[in-house]
Amino acid sequence: xxxxxxxxxxxxxxxxxxxxxxxxxxxALLPAALSAEADRxxxxxxxxxxxxRFGADVPAPRGLRLLHAPAAGxxxxxxxxxxxxxxxxxxxxxxxxxxxYVMAALLARCVPLADADARLRRGDWAYQSGDPARAHRELxxxxxxxxxxxxxxxxxxxxxxxxxxxxxxxxRxxxxxxxLFDRAFGLDDPAFWSAADAIVVSLPLGDxxxxxxxxxxxxxxxxDAIILNVGRGPVIxxxxxxxxxxxxxxxxxxIDTWYRYPSASEPGPLPSALPFHELTxxxxxxxxxxxxxxxxxxxxxxxxxxxQRLAAGEDLENxxxxxxx
Amino acid sequence: xxxxxxxxxxxxxxxxxxxxxxxxxxxALLPAALSAEADRxxxxxxxxxxxxRFGADVPAPRGLRLLHAPAAGxxxxxxxxxxxxxxxxxxxxxxxxxxxYVMAALLARCVPLADADARLRRGDWAYQSGDPARAHRELxxxxxxxxxxxxxxxxxxxxxxxxxxxxxxxxRxxxxxxxLFDRAFGLDDPAFWSAADAIVVSLPLGDxxxxxxxxxxxxxxxxDAIILNVGRGPVIxxxxxxxxxxxxxxxxxxIDTWYRYPSASEPGPLPSALPFHELTxxxxxxxxxxxxxxxxxxxxxxxxxxxQRLAAGEDLENxxxxxxx
Numbered sequence: 075x076x077x078x079x080x081x082x083x084x085x086x087x088x089x090x091x092x093x094x095x096x097x098x099x100x101x102a103l104l105p106a107a108l109s110a111e112a113d114r115x116x117x118x119x120x121x122x123x124x125x126x127r128f129g130a131d132v133p134a135p136r137g138l139r140l141l142h143a144p145a146a147g148x149x150x151x152x153x154x155x156x157x158x159x160x161x162x163x164x165x166x167x168x169x170x171x172x173x174x175y176v177m178a179a180l181l182a183r184c185v186p187l188a189d190a191d192a193r194l195r196r197g198d199w200a201y202q203s204g205d206p207a208r209a210h211r212e213l214x215x216x217x218x219x220x221x222x223x224x225x226x227x228x229x230x231x232x233x234x235x236x237x238x239x240x241x242x243x244x245x246r247x248x249x250x251x252x253x254l255f256d257r258a259f260g261l262d263d264p265a266f267w268s269a270a271d272a273i274v275v276s277l278p279l280g281d282x283x284x285x286x287x288x289x290x291x292x293x294x295x296x297x298d299a300i301i302l303n304v305g306r307g308p309v310i311x312x313x314x315x316x317x318x319x320x321x322x323x324x325x326x327x328x329i330d331t332w333y334r335y336p337s338a339s340e341p342g343p344l345p346s347a348l349p350f351h352e353l354t355x356x357x358x359x360x361x362x363x364x365x366x367x368x369x370x371x372x373x374x375x376x377x378x379x380x381x382q383r384l385a386a387g388e389d390l391e392n393x394x395x396x397x398x399x
Numbered sequence: 400x401x402x403x404x405x406x407x408x409x410x411x412x413x414x415x416x417x418x419x420x421x422x423x424x425x426x427a428l429l430p431a432a433l434s435a436e437a438d439r440x441x442x443x444x445x446x447x448x449x450x451x452r453f454g455a456d457v458p459a460p461r462g463l464r465l466l467h468a469p470a471a472g473x474x475x476x477x478x479x480x481x482x483x484x485x486x487x488x489x490x491x492x493x494x495x496x497x498x499x500y501v502m503a504a505l506l507a508r509c510v511p512l513a514d515a516d517a518r519l520r521r522g523d524w525a526y527q528s529g530d531p532a533r534a535h536r537e538l539x540x541x542x543x544x545x546x547x548x549x550x551x552x553x554x555x556x557x558x559x560x561x562x563x564x565x566x567x568x569x570x571r572x573x574x575x576x577x578x579l580f581d582r583a584f585g586l587d588d589p590a591f592w593s594a595a596d597a598i599v600v601s602l603p604l605g606d607x608x609x610x611x612x613x614x615x616x617x618x619x620x621x622x623d624a625i626i627l628n629v630g631r632g633p634v635i636x637x638x639x640x641x642x643x644x645x646x647x648x649x650x651x652x653x654i655d656t657w658y659r660y661p662s663a664s665e666p667g668p669l670p671s672a673l674p675f676h677e678l679t680x681x682x683x684x685x686x687x688x689x690x691x692x693x694x695x696x697x698x699x700x701x702x703x704x705x706x707q708r709l710a711a712g713e714d715l716e717n718x719x720x721x722x723x724x
Contacts, residue, residue: 083529085531086530086531089531170537170539170562170563171537173562174506174509174510174537174538174539174562175510177502177506177562178503178506178507178509178510178512179510179512181499181502181503181506181507182503182506182507182512184499184503185499185500185503185504187503187504187507187653187682187684188513190683190684190685190687191682191683191684193685194670194676194683194684194685195669195676195683196676197667197668197669198667198685199661199667199685199686200685201684201685201687201690202661202685202686202687202690203686203687203689203690204408204690205411206410206411206414206692206695208687208690209690209691209692209694209695210687210690210691211691211692212495212496212499212691212692212693212694213499214495214499214693215692215693232561233561233562235561236557236558236560236561236562237495237498237499237502237558237561238495328512336524336527342522342523342524343522344520344522345519351519351520351521357512357516358515358516358519358520359512359515359516359519359526360515360518360519360523360524360525360526360527361524361527361528362515362526362527362528362533362535364528365526365527365528365529365533365534365535366534366535366536366537367531367534367536367537367540368537368539368540369534369537370531370534
C-alpha cells in the first residue's frame with residue numbers, strides 16, 4: 075500500500091504509523107506545498123492520502139482508494155474532487171480529551187485550589203471546614219446544559235453524570251432518551267438557555283449554527299451561569315458574547331475556540347478583534363481542549379485500522395463518503 | 400424529642416434542622432463551654448446530643464438515647480462515658496465532595512488552564528492543537544493509587560473510572576474484587592507505591608497509620624508521581640514528605656490535611672513547622688476538601704433521619720456503638 079501523509083499538520087499521525095500496520099507499506103510524509111517534482115509524483119501515485127486539505131491545488135491521485143482526514147472537521151476536503159474508487163473517512167478520538175478539559179474547567183470553578191493555596195501559604199485558612207460560610211460548591215448541585223449532543227456532548231455528559239450533575243441537552247435532532255441526560259430541548263428553544271448553571275457549546279460550524287448562540291440565548295442564561303465553547307468560535311456571536319461578559323450579565327465563560335487564529339503572516343494574534351483579553355470573567359485557551367497525546371494515539375490507530383481494513387477488503391470505520399465505483 | 404446541638408461547630412447542622420423532622424422537637428444549640436446554668440440544665444435533659452466532643456468535661460445526660468457526631472471522625476467522643484441506653488452514630492456524606500476535590504487537583508495538572516489563559520492574553524498560542532509537542536496529558540493515560548479504600552476511596556475510584564483511569568488500591572483489609580479497581584495491594588506492600596502516577600491517601604489516623612507513609616513509601620514512588628493527602632496529615636511522615644518535595648524526588652503533592660491547625664491562641668498558623676510554603680511543587684489547601692454545602696446538607700439530613708428512626712423505634716444508620724441496655 076502506498077500511503078501519503080500530506081501537509082505538515084499530518085506529521086503527528088505519520089510518526090510511528092508503520093509499526094501499526096501488519097503488512098508492508100510505502101509511507102511518505104509530504105509538505106503541503108508539493109513544490110518538488112518528486113513529491114508531486116509520490117502524491118500522484120498514492121493509494122491512501124491522509125490530509126486535512128484535498129482537491130484545491132493538486133490533482134487527485136488516480137489510483138486513490140482512501141482519503142482520510144486525521145480530524146473530525148472535513149471542511150478542507152473537496153469531496154467533488156475525490157475519485158469514485160476512493161472512500162473518505164474522518165477521525166474522532168478527541169471527545170475524551172475534551173470531556174476532561176470541560177470537567178477541569180467546571181471543577182476549577184467549584185474547588186478554589188489556587189486561591190486556597192495562595193492564602194494558606196500566608197497562614198490564611200479560608201475555605202477550612204467548620205464554618206458554613208467557607209463551604210465551596212459541588213458539581214453535584216449543578217445542572218449542565220449541552221448545546222450539541224454528538225460524540226463530544228455525550229462524552230461530556232458521561233463525565234458530568236459521574237459527579238451527579240443534572241444534564242439537559244439541546245440538539246437539532248431530538249436525541250433518544252438516555253441515562254446520559256434528564257431533558258432534551260430543541261436547538262431553538264429559549265427554555266434551554268435558562269435551565270442550566272453551565273452550558274457547553276460543542277456544535278460544528280455550518281450555515282445553521284453560525285451565530286446560533288446570540289444575544290437572545292445569552293440573555294436567557296441564568297445570571298451566574300457560565301458558557302463554554304469547545305465547538306467552533308463563530309457558533310457564539312462574537313459581539314454578543316463580549317457584551318454579555320463585559321456587562322457581567324452572565325457568570326463567565328471558558329472559551330477554547332475563537333474568531334481569529336494564527337497564520338503565516340500573523341503567528342501570534344489575539345483571538346478576537348474585541349478585547350476579551352481585558353476581561354477577568356473569561357478563561358481563554360488556544361483551541362487546545364482535544365489536543366492530547368491520547369487523541370493523537372487514538373487517531374493514528376484508527377487510520378491504521380482503516381488501512382488494514384482497506385487492504386483486507388473489509389468495511390471501513392467513520393466513512394463520510396463511500397466509494398462510488 | 401429533646402435535641403441538643405453542643406458546640407459552635409455543630410451550628411451548620413442545627414440550622415434548618417427542625418424543618419426536616421416530621422414531629423415536634425425541642426431543639427437547642429449550646430456553646431461548647433456550657434458556662435450558664437440554664438445551658439447545663441438543657442444539656443442534662445437531652446435525649447439526643449449532636450456533638451464532636453463528649454464525656455470529657457460535662458456529665459452525660461442521664462436520659463440520652465442518641466449521641467450523633469456530625470462528622471466521620473469520632474476521636475473527640477469518649478465512648479466509655481456514653482450511657483448504656485444510648486447509641487452512637489457518625490456521619491459520612493463528604494466523600495462526593497472529596498472526590499470532586501481530588502479530580503479537580505488531578506485535572507488541573509493535566510489541563511493547564513491558567514497558564515494557557517495567561518499566554519493567550521498576550522497572543523501566545525502555546526498548547527494549540529497541531530504540534531504534538533504542545534499536547535497536554537489525559538487522565539485516561541494514568542494510573543491512580545488509592546491508599547485507603549473506604550467511603551472516600553471508593554468515591555474517588557468512581558470519579559477516576561469515569562475518565563478511564565487505571566486504579567490500584569492499598570488497604571489493610573484486602574477489598575473484594577470490584578469494577579472500581581484493577582489491582583489490590585496490602586498496605587505494607589512496597590509494590591503499591593511504584594504502581595501509580597498519582598496516589599491519594601485517605602486513611603484515618605490511628606496507631607497503625609501514623610507515619611505509615613514514610614521515606615520508604617515516598618522513595619518507592621515514580622519520580623514524576625504526585626501524592627495527595629485528604630485523610631489525616633500525620634499519616635504521611637511530615638519530615639519525609641518535606642524532604643521528598645524539597646529534593647524533587649517525587650513529582651509533587653496536593654496536601655489538604657496538615658500537621659498544625661488554627662487554635663484560639665494561634666488562629667493563623669502555617670500548617671507545618673517545616674517550610675512547605677516555600678516549595679513550588681506542592682498545592683496547599685486548608686482541610687477543605689470535603690467542606691461543601693452538599694456535605695452539610697447530606698449530614699443534616701442523615702442526623703434528622705436518625706432522629707426520626709429513633710422516634711419510630713427503627714434501626715439507626717451509621718451506628719458505631721449500639722445501645723447496650
